[in-house]
Amino acid sequence: MQMTFMAFQLTNFQQESFNTDGFVVTDRLIDAVELPKLHKAFDDVFNGEFETGVRPDEVNWQQGESDPSLTRQICNGWKANRDIARIVLDQSLGKAIAKLSGWSGARIMIDNVIWKPPATKSLGFHQDNAYLSWFDPGEILTCWIALDDTTAEGGTIEFAKSSHRWQLGEAEGEFHAPADYRKPMRKAASRAGVNPEIHYVEVQAGGGSFHHGGTWHGSGANNGLNPRRALVLHAMPSDVKYVPNNFAQGIGPIYSRYKRLGDNTLDENYFPILWREDGYRTPQIDDYLEG
Ligand SMILES: O=C(O)CCC(=O)C(=O)O
Numbered sequence: 001m002q003m004t005f006m007a008f009q010l011t012n013f014q015q016e017s018f019n020t021d022g023f024v025v026t027d028r029l030i031d032a033v034e035l036p037k038l039h040k041a042f043d044d045v046f047n048g049e050f051e052t053g054v055r056p057d058e059v060n061w062q063q064g065e066s067d068p069s070l071t072r073q074i075c076n077g078w079k080a081n082r083d084i085a086r087i088v089l090d091q092s093l094g095k096a097i098a099k100l101s102g103w104s105g106a107r108i109m110i111d112n113v114i115w116k117p118p119a120t121k122s123l124g125f126h127q128d129n130a131y132l133s134w135f136d137p138g139e140i141l142t143c144w145i146a147l148d149d150t151t152a153e154g155g156t157i158e159f160a161k162s163s164h165r166w167q168l169g170e171a172e173g174e175f176h177a178p179a180d181y182r183k184p185m186r187k188a189a190s191r192a193g194v195n196p197e198i199h200y201v202e203v204q205a206g207g208g209s210f211h212h213g214g215t216w217h218g219s220g221a222n223n224g225l226n227p228r229r230a231l232v233l234h235a236m237p238s239d240v241k242y243v244p245n246n247f248a249q250g251i252g253p254i255y256s257r258y259k260r261l262g263d264n265t266l267d268e269n270y271f272p273i274l275w276r277e278d279g280y281r282t283p284q285i286d287d288y289l290e291g
Pocket of ligand 1: 114123217232
C-alpha cells in the first residue's frame with residue numbers, strides 16, 4: 001500500500017526559482033495534522049526511545065547526557081521511528097527532488113532530525129555536496145521541513161542566494177556551534193567575487209524548502225522564545241554508486257558500512273529508492289511503514 005498522505009506537487013514557477021536561486025521555499029510540504037506525531041517522535045528519539053529497536057546512524061544529542069546549549073541532531077531517525085520514516089520516505093517528496101535536480105529517480109541518503117530550543121547555538125554554513133566524494137555522482141538535493149513556525153530570530157535555515165553557481169569548496173569549519181557560523185560562506189563568496197545575499201526561510205510549521213547540494217546554508221542561534229524543529233531529507237540520484245577509495249572522506253566512514261562486498265551499487269535496505277520515473281519504488285518501504 002502506498003503511504004502518501006500529502007502528495008506534494010512541484011510547480012513550474014518553483015522549478016524556475018530553484019534553478020535561479022539554488023533553493024525554493026514552499027508554504028506547505030506536510031499537513032498540520034502530522035505535526036503532533038512528529039513532535040512526539042522528536043521527544044522519543046532524543047530521549048533514546050527507538051520505536052523499531054534500531055539506533056539511528058548518528059546520535060549526536062541525548063536528553064540528560066548532552067550539552068543543553070547545542071542544537072540537537074540525530075541522523076537517520078527513519079530507521080528508529082516510523083512517523084519520521086513516513087515523511088522522509090514519501091514518494092511525492094522523492095519525485096519533487098528528482099524533478100528539481102533532473103535525475104531519473106531519487107533515493108534517501110540520510111535524514112537529519114534537528115531541534116533547536118530557545119537559546120541554543122548555531123549550525124555552521126556548508127555545502128552538502130562537499131561531503132560526498134565517496135559517492136558517484138557526489139550530488140545531494142535536500143528537502144527541509146519546518147515543524148514549528150520559523151523566524152530569522154529563531155534561527156531558521158538560511159541560504160546564500162545563487163551560491164550553487166559558486167565553485168564547490170572543501171569541507172571546512174565546525175557544523176555544531178562554530179564561533180562565526182557564516183565565516184566559510186563569506187570566504188567562498190569572496191573567492192567567487194560576490195557580495196552574498198542571505199535569504200531566511202520564514203514559514204509556518206509544515207512549510208519548508210528544497211535546496212541544491214552546492215547551495216551554501218546554515219542557521220543562527222535561536223534567540224526567540226519558541227523551539228525550532230526541522231526534519232530534513234537529503235536525497236541523491238537513484239543510480240548513485242560507491243567510490244570505495246574515498247571512504248575516509250566526508251561522512252563515508254559512517255555510511256560505507258552498508259556497502260556490499262565486491263559491489264558498488266547501494267543496498268536498498270539502507271538507501272531506499274523513493275521514486276523513479278519508470279514507476280519503481282523500493283517495494284519493502286510500505287511494509288516497513290506499516291510496522
Ligand atoms: O536546520 C538547519 O539549520 C540546517 C540543516 C542542515 O544543514 C542539514 O540538514 O544539512
